[in-house]
Amino acid sequence: xxxxxxxxxxxxxxxxxxxxxxxxxxxxxxxxxxxxxxxxxxxxxxxxxxxxxxxxxxxxxxxxxxxxxxxxxxxxxxxxxxxxxxxxxxxxxxxxxxxxxxxxxxxxxxxxxxxxxxxxxxxxxxxxxxxxxxxxxxxxxxxxxxxxxxxxxxxxxxxxxxxxxxxxxxxxxxxxxxxxxx
Amino acid sequence: xxxxxxxxxxxxxxxxxxxxxxxxxxxxxxxxxxxxxxxxxxxxxxxxxxxxxxxxxxxxxxxxxxxxxxxxxxxxxxxxxxxxxxxxxxxxxxxxxxxxxxxxxxxxxxxxxxxxxxxxxxxxxxxxxxxxxxxxxxxxxxxxxxxxxxxxxxxxxxxxxxxxxxxxxxxxxxxxxxxxxx
Numbered sequence: 001x002x003x004x005x006x007x008x009x010x011x012x013x014x015x016x017x018x019x020x021x022x023x024x025x026x027x028x029x030x031x032x033x034x035x036x037x038x039x040x041x042x043x044x045x046x047x048x049x050x051x052x053x054x055x056x057x058x059x060x061x062x063x064x065x066x067x068x069x070x071x072x073x074x075x076x077x078x079x080x081x082x083x084x085x086x087x088x089x090x091x092x093x094x095x096x097x098x099x100x101x102x103x104x105x106x107x108x109x110x111x112x113x114x115x116x117x118x119x120x121x122x123x124x125x126x127x128x129x130x131x132x133x134x135x136x137x138x139x140x141x142x143x144x145x146x147x148x149x150x151x152x153x154x155x156x157x158x159x160x161x162x163x164x165x166x167x168x169x170x171x172x173x174x175x176x177x178x179x180x181x182x
Numbered sequence: 183x184x185x186x187x188x189x190x191x192x193x194x195x196x197x198x199x200x201x202x203x204x205x206x207x208x209x210x211x212x213x214x215x216x217x218x219x220x221x222x223x224x225x226x227x228x229x230x231x232x233x234x235x236x237x238x239x240x241x242x243x244x245x246x247x248x249x250x251x252x253x254x255x256x257x258x259x260x261x262x263x264x265x266x267x268x269x270x271x272x273x274x275x276x277x278x279x280x281x282x283x284x285x286x287x288x289x290x291x292x293x294x295x296x297x298x299x300x301x302x303x304x305x306x307x308x309x310x311x312x313x314x315x316x317x318x319x320x321x322x323x324x325x326x327x328x329x330x331x332x333x334x335x336x337x338x339x340x341x342x343x344x345x346x347x348x349x350x351x352x353x354x355x356x357x358x359x360x361x362x363x364x
């Protein structure tokens with residue numbers, strides 16, 4: 001745990017974690033989409049990988065940060081030419097979960113998008129429609145599935161989900177987590 | 183990270199973390215007041231100590247859990263015969279912070295009370311009045327001071343505080359964190 005942060009040439013760096021940043025488990029972090037102002041903070045985590053749960057291309061400045069710090073990007077965008085089914089969504093979350101619990105990928109940061117950008121994504125998500133609603137808050141769903149794997153009771157899993165989803169909380173996400181077969 | 187939880191004689195244990203449970207840093211956890219239904223979960227954290235930030239006596243059943251798992255209790259109740267000053271409150275938080283960042287005490291859980299009980303505590307807190315308002319959400323204040331020590335920018339410190347304090351958020355707490363001299 002680094003309490004003493006090394007200053008750069010200009011002195012002490014004030015660190016700005018991405019919004020909604022939190023430690024999920026040893027070696028596993030979650031946050032909203034990191035912007036360049038968050039890079040100095042991310043550097044202190046010594047990340048080995050990032051799990052990105054949206055289909056949009058990763059911004060070039062973020063890719064550059066990843067390249068220069070040797071961080072591997074695992075993108076689970078669940079994009080498809082044809083409409084992906086709920087089954088393929090579950091497969092994607094299962095794939096992300098495998099990467100997530102593999103300690104060789106730790107420390108790992110999971111994120112999707114939040115804030116204003118979420119509106120665009122939800123519009124884009126229309127292309128994922130599969131008869132019923134699809135999951136919206138992907139980071140929350142992935143962490144929820146991880147908690148099931150850890151034997152957390154559902155009420156605690158939901159509490160944590162809602163804690164981070166806030167206004168973005170969706171009952172479809174809770175159903176997804178509940179029915180996800182670990 | 184224990185994804186496979188050993189079952190007891192009766193099979194798999196479903197784990198119930200205390201409300202508002204979260205990992206703060208490697209070896210540092212926070213939560214609301216743990217009840218007996220949370221003990222099976224707490225066991226999986228292999229805690230070495232607990233920092234308890236309220237003056238009320240620790241319940242006997244919790245003490246028994248601590249004794250049987252060799253967990254040390256550090257209580258910073260800030261109780262006093264005479265009215266404690268803001269200075270003595272700061273001293274207490276500083277004392278708690280020292281215990282908190284000492285890795286010999288890790289893994290450590292910080293908690294005060296929350297939920298309905300908070301009302302009683304806030305009434306009890308009247309005895310701590312010191313001219314101005316005093317801090318209410320002590321776990322949040324302690325973690326806020328820790329984040330300052332870690333060089334987090336204030337807006338991120340406040341975001342995290344509000345995230346966990348929710349409706350209990352107090353501007354006096356934010357002022358306390360802001361003016362706390364690490």
